[in-house]
Amino acid sequence: MGTADTQRSTYDAVVRLRDAPFVTRRPAYFSPAAAAQDASNSHGCFGEFAQTLLPLEYTDWVEESGAHVSACYLGDWSSLHKVVVRGREALGFLAWLGMRDLSRFEHGQIKHHVQLDENGWVASEGILCRLAEEEFLYTAGSGDWLLWQLSQGSWDAEAEDVSPDRFIFGVQGPASLATLENLTGESLRDIGFSRSRTTRLAGAPVRILRTGISGELGYEIHGPAERAAEIWAATVETGRRFGLCQLGLRSQPVQHIEAGIATNGLDYLPASILTPGAPTQFRRGRPGGSFVPENGITDYFRKPGELGWGFRKGTPGRDFLGRDALAADAAEGEPRRTLVGLRWNTTDVVGVLAASMSAGDLPDPMELPRGRGPVFDQVLVDGRPTGVSTGRTVSVSLRSTISLCVIDETHAAPGTEVVVLWGRPGTAQREIRATVTTLPFKPDRRRTDVCTL
Incomplete structure (x- = not known):
């Protein structure tokens, strides 16, 4: 064969x-x-x-x-x-x-x-x-x-x-x-x-x-x-x-x-x-992580506008599956969340990585460069839920721990300080400081003019 x-x-x-x-x-x-x-x-x-x-x-x-x-x-x-x-x-x-x-x-x-x-x-x-x-x-x-x-x-x-x-x-x-x-x-x-x-x-x-x-x-x-x-x-x-x-x-x-x-x-x-x-x-x-859904499985779903795939000029009139739902969302001012990047505080991240060599309760471990499978972590501002972080990874190119975050638009401005709650419920959770940043994290070189190379 x-x-x-x-x-x-x-x-x-x-x-x-x-x-x-x-x-x-x-x-x-x-x-x-x-x-x-x-x-x-x-x-x-x-x-x-x-x-x-x-x-x-x-x-x-x-x-x-x-x-x-x-x-x-x-x-x-x-x-x-x-x-x-x-x-x-x-x-x-x-x-x-x-x-x-x-x-x-x-x-x-x-x-x-x-x-x-x-x-x-x-x-x-x-x-x-x-x-x-x-x-x-x-x-x-x-x-x-x-x-x-x-x-x-x-x-x-x-x-x-x-x-x-x-x-x-x-x-x-x-x-x-x-x-x-x-x-x-x-x-x-x-x-x-x-x-x-x-x-x-x-x-x-x-x-x-x-x-x-x-x-x-x-x-x-x-x-x-x-x-x-x-x-x-x-x-x-x-x-x-x-x-x-x-x-x-x-x-x-x-x-x-x-x-x-x-x-x-x-x-x-x-x-x-x-x-x-x-x-x-x-x-x-x-899914793993600290996020606890309030509305069941649909809290893990996303509208295209929450992932940066929405329409710039409003919902078009042509017919496609889901079009009426997007139009209804737009009439209600939805979605009210947007996709941003988070840069995690290095000191706080190192504290989790080194926890197994220190005294005290052990938090959930951080796999490197990132965890396997879906992980959703709760993001807080002043102790109140404001978004969900995913894809936490160590970027050697950026020398930083980064993640994506679907966050309320009121807290989406670059430079906004937030807290990521690390660890599953019932574990020794840690609060990790993070800063909102624009996406992509590094310059977009996908459209490089190859005729000049």
Whole structure:
């Protein structure tokens, strides 16, 4: 059985047995590049990203989490759900499902596709790429909401889950262009931000997308799973001269916080979890942190305006799922919260990190560079709840502990002093001082003019 067939059969088994205990009835599902990655995975440790097992780190998290700023990294996002939507009404369906305007959508263009439920909560979000006149690729943490919504209508369109058939590698950082141009043997400077085109790598057909998940100049490589290990190895070899670092799962989420990007399942829970379109991969555990919801699970949901994805000129008149709910919110002056960054007080953070070597009750530990899974922490001003912090991470590039925060607009001004309550209820909680700052935390270099490099 070849690599492609093995990936497909294992993927299908994992999806079919998604509620089964991992160690007894669920097969281990690895990246299609696992063989090439194994040569550098000296620690032999793996973590689960969606349904896929990926190396936690190759060298150490300090080096890897700063590589997108100092040089570039090669990271594996093959775990993302990949759904091809095609057909005469594919564009119409996608325009209705997402809140963004798709009326001007060029071939090869990439758009952020934010999908809402009928209440206006974010149900799913990811990247939509137009491959042809009637063919689109949606990549996200989960495409289950899209698949379910399509099955509920009568659209002249079809969707195909191609997740195990394709790999997605990220190459992000100032040296990403040099690495990929040397790898492909051709100029890639014609690819503008949020654009893509096809080329060949090691004789294999691939698509190069210019994306910006790191806040730096960066790209993605999409290609056939059966060539993933070969292309991973070739990228590592080519990138070595440019300082390329392989990025382990432990450090992957750091860049999102630095860039001010909320991540589905980590910084908010998708509203789709209450529906038959619930994400396949969000099956384990529950949110941690000090935040205690007053209204149940919906307190972990977010409206797009709370995540920086709202409309600048009011709710548009075109029809899309959740549009009426957003219009009603706007009429009521909602949302009254906005997304900001927090810089945590270093002395207070060190106090938590060093607690295990000091006397007194032990607070919840702080994993480095950040915790795994969703963690929601209560933010206070003068002792009163005013927001929720997520994604607490140590940024070696900024030499600071940072997080995202959905906060009341009255306390969103940069420089506002707040307190983050650290630790689950019932533990030795600590109050950590923090300062509100604008996002992103570092300069946005995603749209670097590559013609000047």
